Amino acid sequence: MSITGIEAASQEAAAGESALDTGAAKIQGRSQWQLTWRRLRQDKVAMAALVVILVIVLLAIFAPVFVSFTHHPPNIAYPNTGEDAAGNPVAPGTNGFWLGTDGTGRDLFIRILYGARISLFVGFFTTFVGVVAGLAVGLMAGYFGGFVDTVLARFTDAVLAFPYIVLALALAVVLGPSLTVIIGVISFFSWAAIARIVRGQTLSIKEKEYIEAARSLGAGPFRIMIFDILPNLLAPVLVLATLYIPTAIVFEATLSYLGLGIQPPTASWGNILADAQNFYSTSWWYVVFPALVLLITTLAFNLLGDGVRDAMDPRTERVFAAGRGRRGRKGREKRQVLAEDGSDAAHAAPYVPPAEGS
Amino acid sequence: MSDLLESTEPGPGTPAGDDVLVRIENVVKYFPVRTGGLVRRTVGHVQAVDDVSLSIPRGKTLGLVGETGSGKSTLARCVAGLIPVTSGKVIFDGRDVTNLSRSAMRPVRREIQMIFQDPYSSLNPRRRVGAIIGDPFTIHRTATGGERKRQVQELMERVGLNPEHYNRFPAEFSGGQRQRIGVARALALRPKLIICDEPVSALDVSIQAQVLNLLADLQRDYGLTYLFIAHDLEVVRHVSNTVAVMYLGRIVESGPITPVYDTPRHPYTAALLSAAPAADPDTAAARQRIILTGDVPSPIDPPSGCRFHPRCPKAEQICGTQEPQLEAKAGDAATHVTACHFPVQAGENLAAAQAGAN
Numbered sequence: 001m002s003i004t005g006i007e008a009a010s011q012e013a014a015a016g017e018s019a020l021d022t023g024a025a026k027i028q029g030r031s032q033w034q035l036t037w038r039r040l041r042q043d044k045v046a047m048a049a050l051v052v053i054l055v056i057v058l059l060a061i062f063a064p065v066f067v068s069f070t071h072h073p074p075n076i077a078y079p080n081t082g083e084d085a086a087g088n089p090v091a092p093g094t095n096g097f098w099l100g101t102d103g104t105g106r107d108l109f110i111r112i113l114y115g116a117r118i119s120l121f122v123g124f125f126t127t128f129v130g131v132v133a134g135l136a137v138g139l140m141a142g143y144f145g146g147f148v149d150t151v152l153a154r155f156t157d158a159v160l161a162f163p164y165i166v167l168a169l170a171l172a173v174v175l176g177p178s179l180t181v182i183i184g185v186i187s188f189f190s191w192a193a194i195a196r197i198v199r200g201q202t203l204s205i206k207e208k209e210y211i212e213a214a215r216s217l218g219a220g221p222f223r224i225m226i227f228d229i230l231p232n233l234l235a236p237v238l239v240l241a242t243l244y245i246p247t248a249i250v251f252e253a254t255l256s257y258l259g260l261g262i263q264p265p266t267a268s269w270g271n272i273l274a275d276a277q278n279f280y281s282t283s284w285w286y287v288v289f290p291a292l293v294l295l296i297t298t299l300a301f302n303l304l305g306d307g308v309r310d311a312m313d314p315r316t317e318r319v320f321a322a323g324r325g326r327r328g329r330k331g332r333e334k335r336q337v338l339a340e341d342g343s344d345a346a347h348a349a350p351y352v353p354p355a356e357g358s
Numbered sequence: 359m360s361d362l363l364e365s366t367e368p369g370p371g372t373p374a375g376d377d378v379l380v381r382i383e384n385v386v387k388y389f390p391v392r393t394g395g396l397v398r399r400t401v402g403h404v405q406a407v408d409d410v411s412l413s414i415p416r417g418k419t420l421g422l423v424g425e426t427g428s429g430k431s432t433l434a435r436c437v438a439g440l441i442p443v444t445s446g447k448v449i450f451d452g453r454d455v456t457n458l459s460r461s462a463m464r465p466v467r468r469e470i471q472m473i474f475q476d477p478y479s480s481l482n483p484r485r486r487v488g489a490i491i492g493d494p495f496t497i498h499r500t501a502t503g504g505e506r507k508r509q510v511q512e513l514m515e516r517v518g519l520n521p522e523h524y525n526r527f528p529a530e531f532s533g534g535q536r537q538r539i540g541v542a543r544a545l546a547l548r549p550k551l552i553i554c555d556e557p558v559s560a561l562d563v564s565i566q567a568q569v570l571n572l573l574a575d576l577q578r579d580y581g582l583t584y585l586f587i588a589h590d591l592e593v594v595r596h597v598s599n600t601v602a603v604m605y606l607g608r609i610v611e612s613g614p615i616t617p618v619y620d621t622p623r624h625p626y627t628a629a630l631l632s633a634a635p636a637a638d639p640d641t642a643a644a645r646q647r648i649i650l651t652g653d654v655p656s657p658i659d660p661p662s663g664c665r666f667h668p669r670c671p672k673a674e675q676i677c678g679t680q681e682p683q684l685e686a687k688a689g690d691a692a693t694h695v696t697a698c699h700f701p702v703q704a705g706e707n708l709a710a711a712q713a714g715a716n
Binding site: 225 | 435438440456463464467468470471472473479481482484485497498527543593
């Protein structure tokens with residue numbers, strides 16, 4: 001095509017702009033996310049985990065709605081209806097307490113719902129802070145290298161090596177336990193592992209030719225980090241984030257259990273469990289239900305994280321999916337067929353003596 | 359000799375001095391070799407490019423050949439300003455562009471573009487083709503929005519891609535199409551010089567021809583100048599006006615295509631040419647293959663004198679002590695220069711000489 005050809009083409013393009021637009025929309029390539037979602041939808045375990053998480057999130061969001069049903073606000077004690085004659089919690093289903101009451105006669109179900117608000121907020125928020133900080137530190141350390149890398153990577157290692165419970169205890173004692181301190185402490189300990197993984201990935205990605213191509217076009221370091229490296233990091237970071245949320249939730253529960261986290265009367269799964277330990281012999285529900293919710297939530301996030309990882313990278317899926325449901329059996333059948341074909345071929349082929357020395 | 363080598367006297371039939379687009383003067387690129395550990399000591403240097411001078415006339419193609427590790431790509435990156443040179447000068451279009459700062463280099467980037475070897479790693483797998491080709495416009499703020507899209511689609515059409523594939527990902531294209539995307543990206547800012555770093559090495563032969571023809575068409579239409587790196591001698595012969603042969607960071611022979619290919623003077627050039635496969639079996643059978651002994655020596659500690667002497671079938675004592683200068687040998691045009699004490703004579707049987715030496 002000559003130069004006049006280009007002009008003709010450009011006129012054509014200008015004339016048929018709208019036509020081109022619709023054409024482009026029709027054959028728009030499937031993005032990585034669309035493919036991941038399609039694969040994730042096939043994964044029954046991950047989808048079940050996702051449903052469980054959505055239910056817990058909705059329960060937490062609509063906790064006040066349940067209060068309007070039970071008429072038991074989270075921080076109000078009911079000494080008459082919520083405690084038996086001996087002053088112990090009442091069992092589930094008694095006097096309109098769906099999951100029974102706690103040690104001071106408060107509605108356990110409502111308190112678990114309000115605890116979910118705290119736990120999920122802490123889980124999502126600290127993971128968000130950790131991901132943003134981890135990405136920033138990891139990208140800069142990996143991309144700039146040299147002195148920047150030495151300082152940032154050593155700092156990351158120091159944070160990872162720190163006994164976080166000790167620091168959390170110290171901070172809680174000095175600053176006084178509060179939600180802000182909890183969020184600060186958990187965020188501070190969650191970015192380091194993400195930063196380390198991001199740094200490693202950045203080190204390998206920055207050697208790719210497309211980074212050199214971007215540099216040869218005149219792109220600056222921050223443009224390269226955000227437009228060229230970051231899109232390649234989102235997949236592993238999303239998986240990490242999904243697996244970090246339950247860690248943060250457990251961390252918060254741990255701190256609250258130790259009395260250094262959310263302070264009563266505000267409900268949190270950790271401080272409910274802490275109070276419950278005095279009643280485990282008499283009131284099983286007081287221990288079992290908050291522990292079960294904590295277990296189910298963290299398990300669901302972990303299973304979802306595994307599913308997302310498998311869906312992101314189909315190659316790992318093939319390794320781990322063998323024992324999982326229908327796909328695995330299909331794979332084995334296919335392999336068997338292949339083996340049979342192979343043996344047939346071996347019989348049909350003329351015998352070739354093995355080469356000498358082999 | 360102004361054709362290729364830095365020289366003041368214009369050789370016969372070569373363009374005048376001011377028609378030279380790129381002049382490389384005594385460019386040296388050493389990479390320090392450092393010990394690991396906390397205190398990094400420099401223990402040596404990889405002499406990737408050592409005292410290379412070349413010039414490329416406007417609108418012409420210089421082919422740069424040599425085996426892996428000879429410093430071709432390093433030289434290309436020095437010219438493109440992607441890595442700083444240790445010493446020497448790169449003069450582009452009359453301006454000294456050696457080791458400019460990023461901001462000073464920015465306007466020059468528009469005029470020097472690169473096409474990379476591997477069409478799989480030179481395109482960011484997470485970005486759509488439209489964004490990849492549109493990057494130059496965004497970075498240099500020459501077009502935005504609909505205008506940018508129109509220009510990108512024009513470029514796609516120009517390099518033989520369907521403009522409707524604007525929204526696809528690189529993974530949805532074949533190797534040849536991907537390389538066309540790379541060509542479109544390099545062409546976007548209408549550069550004067552395009553450095554082609556083995557642009558067809560990763561493609562299969564039928565596709566190679568298509569991409570080479572595309573490059574030739576673009577050169578004709580836009581008056582592009584190419585620095586064309588390859589290790590396929592036939593490809594270089596097909597596209598280049600002049601050729602330079604590199605060995606261990608040095609130019610050993612350079613000149614117009616025909617004399618260098620017909621009467622190679624340097625034993626290394628002769629060996630390279632004899633190793634290239636011939637399509638005609640009769641030619642192939644009649645040809646004397648010069649098989650070099652040993653491996654390419656380490657560029658950290660290159661041989662003294664002529665760097666080729668440990669492997670040269672014609673080497674004598676002087677080759678190990680005195681470095682040969684690039685000069686026109688008896689019977690050659692002034693533009694055909696060779697760095698050898700004992701240049702190959704027409705009709706000389708190097709293979710026999712080698713057999714005798716061994």
